[in-house]
Amino acid sequence: MSKENSRFSWENPLATLDTVTVTFEGEPFEVPAGISVAAALLGHTDEHFCHSAAEDDERAPYCLMGVCFECLVEIDGVQNRQACLEPVFDGMQVKRQRKVGDEEQ
Amino acid sequence: MKTRYDAIVIGAGPAGLACSAEMAARGLEVALLDEQANPGGQIYRNISKASPKQHAILGEDYSAGMELISVFKEAPVEYFPQTRVWQAEPNGDVFFSRNGGSTKVSGDYLVLSTGAMERPVPFPGWTLPGVMTCGGMSNLFKDSSLSPIEPVVLAGSGPLLWLVAEHLFALEAPVAAILDTTPQTQIFPAFKHMPRALRRFGFLLKGVKMIAEVQITALKRKVPIYRGVKDLCAEGRDRLERVQATRGKKELSFEATTLLVSEGIIPNTSLLRQVGCAHTWDPVQRFWHPDVTVDGRTNLPAVFVAGDGNFVHGAKAAEFKGRLTALTIALEMHRISRTEYLELSAPVRRQLDRELFPRPFIDAMYAPRKDLYSLADETIVCRCEGVTAGRIRALVEEGYADHNEIKAMIRCGMGPCQGRMCSSAVFELIAGHSNIPPREIRQHRLRPPIKPVSLGELANANIGGPDES
Ligand code: FES
Numbered sequence: 001m002s003k004e005n006s007r008f009s010w011e012n013p014l015a016t017l018d019t020v021t022v023t024f025e026g027e028p029f030e031v032p033a034g035i036s037v038a039a040a041l042l043g044h045t046d047e048h049f050c051h052s053a054a055e056d057d058e059r060a061p062y063c064l065m066g067v068c069f070e071c072l073v074e075i076d077g078v079q080n081r082q083a084c085l086e087p088v089f090d091g092m093q094v095k096r097q098r099k100v101g102d103e104e105q
Numbered sequence: 106m107k108t109r110y111d112a113i114v115i116g117a118g119p120a121g122l123a124c125s126a127e128m129a130a131r132g133l134e135v136a137l138l139d140e141q142a143n144p145g146g147q148i149y150r151n152i153s154k155a156s157p158k159q160h161a162i163l164g165e166d167y168s169a170g171m172e173l174i175s176v177f178k179e180a181p182v183e184y185f186p187q188t189r190v191w192q193a194e195p196n197g198d199v200f201f202s203r204n205g206g207s208t209k210v211s212g213d214y215l216v217l218s219t220g221a222m223e224r225p226v227p228f229p230g231w232t233l234p235g236v237m238t239c240g241g242m243s244n245l246f247k248d249s250s251l252s253p254i255e256p257v258v259l260a261g262s263g264p265l266l267w268l269v270a271e272h273l274f275a276l277e278a279p280v281a282a283i284l285d286t287t288p289q290t291q292i293f294p295a296f297k298h299m300p301r302a303l304r305r306f307g308f309l310l311k312g313v314k315m316i317a318e319v320q321i322t323a324l325k326r327k328v329p330i331y332r333g334v335k336d337l338c339a340e341g342r343d344r345l346e347r348v349q350a351t352r353g354k355k356e357l358s359f360e361a362t363t364l365l366v367s368e369g370i371i372p373n374t375s376l377l378r379q380v381g382c383a384h385t386w387d388p389v390q391r392f393w394h395p396d397v398t399v400d401g402r403t404n405l406p407a408v409f410v411a412g413d414g415n416f417v418h419g420a421k422a423a424e425f426k427g428r429l430t431a432l433t434i435a436l437e438m439h440r441i442s443r444t445e446y447l448e449l450s451a452p453v454r455r456q457l458d459r460e461l462f463p464r465p466f467i468d469a470m471y472a473p474r475k476d477l478y479s480l481a482d483e484t485i486v487c488r489c490e491g492v493t494a495g496r497i498r499a500l501v502e503e504g505y506a507d508h509n510e511i512k513a514m515i516r517c518g519m520g521p522c523q524g525r526m527c528s529s530a531v532f533e534l535i536a537g538h539s540n541i542p543p544r545e546i547r548q549h550r551l552r553p554p555i556k557p558v559s560l561g562e563l564a565n566a567n568i569g570g571p572d573e574s
Pocket of ligand 1: 038060061062063064065066067068069070071072082083084085
């Protein structure tokens with residue numbers, strides 16, 4: 001349940017909040033309940049979320065309101081989820097989207 | 106959920122909340138569909154769940170939304186959060202994705218209250234992780250109480266820049282610099298709108314006071330504020346490491362892991378364009394907005410638009426526009442008489458007028474600066490497909506003046522965001538490098554589905570089945 005280096009921190013200590021466990025790229029960690037997946041990942045790590053469609057550049061959330069599509073992740077096997085619009089739930093498995101815009105199988 | 110409603114409202118910001126509650130109060134059967142998990146839109150995001158500390162930091166303009174939410178919660182509106190509308194039709198059909206499945210629902214009337222978004226302005230390095238919008242930072246805090254603990258630079262022009270600076274100071278975030286890109290000459294043309302704006306003196310004063318307080322705090326904490334900043338540039342290998350810019354002859358450079366940008370707010374018209382609302386180009390604000398009357402009517406008889414999605418006027422105005430739209434639809438559906446309509450709408454119109462007094466001043470003061478889209482050839486414009494300004498400009502110079510054509514040739518606008526992030530800049534490149542008057546340039550079209558839907562979901566879509574409520 002380590003906290004990697006993130007540029008952000010929660011205003012309130014996690015111990016004082018209801019939390020859920022989210023797994024990102026196989027690593028589980030605790031986040032406040034009820035927040036967005038984008039916030040959960042940003043609060044935990046500085047890692048990118050996905051790669052740009054054409055150039056394979058690393059990308060991370062830009063708008064946090066559903067318009068830029070730079071936060072696409074795979075949630076429980078389903079690709080193309082906008083992390084800034086999805087709330088976390090306990091046990092959620094999040095993965096970096098392999099290639100943005102890929103159709104699901 | 107039923108398959109048919111009197112009215113379907115899309116977007117649960119101030120306009121959508123006020124509109125749906127008012128229609129329900131007049132006896133209409135109303136469904137409200139929204140992307141987020143909680144009502145409030147961007148401005149009142151997460152308001153019903155926010156902690157006392159969040160309220161304290163976000164201030165009274167945020168907490169003002171509580172009343173709207175409580176009226177909404179009392180109203181018999183069927184509310185569907187976490188619902189992505191991917192297609193709407195002029196006849197009132199709406200297709201959406203929810204809980205992993207797609208469904209169709211129909212309304213006699215549609216109210217599109219999809220709000221506003223930050224104006225996407227490309228600059229070198231804006232695709233690096235660590236570069237975000239000011240509104241995005243604000244959303245992170247409202248949603249999740251996240252606050253930066255590493256150096257952050259704010260850059261741009263407009264009230265939102267100062268508002269977010271105020272919040273970050275209150276959170277004791279390590280602000281490295283505030284870079285104001287408003288041209289210093291811009292204040293003069295704004296002055297002719299001052300007399301009208303002064304009719305809302307208190308409102309203006311509040312804004313001035315906020316900026317002054319940010320400046321005082323910045324001085325105390327030794328955070329530099331630069332005015333008239335140009336040549337903003339984000340640098341770093343895989344993520345942001347440094348922000349550079351110029352101020353006159355001076356070169357500025359700041360180490361930072363977060364850069365928050367804001368260059369104004371524009372209507373979020375993606376769904377409006379998809380459904381076929383007619384739009385007009387505003388030469389001062391330099392954005393497209395739908396042609397909407399004060400009572401919310403568009404060129405499509407069953408489709409109404411309310412709130413900042415019609416023209417950016419702020420949260421309070423959006424609420425009033427939502428109520429006026431609701432009353433108009435109630436009148437059309439004969440739920441209120443002409444006399445009742447006039448009686449009920451007159452005070453709302455007065456409130457709306459009052460709300461709009463200061464807008465021409467603020468709009469002129471923070472109008473997009475002339476060189477906003479003077480983009481260097483190498484600057485990426487289409488983030489998804491990595492298309493640069495130079496490639497777009499070359500096509501415009503060859504005579505291509507339609508984003509839809511340009512997209513077909515170089516994929517600009519073809520990625521996951523479907524042109525939401527590049528269409529403003531592509532439009533400006535066409536306007537700046539062709540001889541066509543802006544209002545005659547064709548807008549970028551969005552084709553449904555305008556939100557990601559998997560093929561499997563489309564194949565299993567329940568779009569015409571029996572009532573399953
Ligand atoms: S961060 Fe822009 S769509 Fe999610």
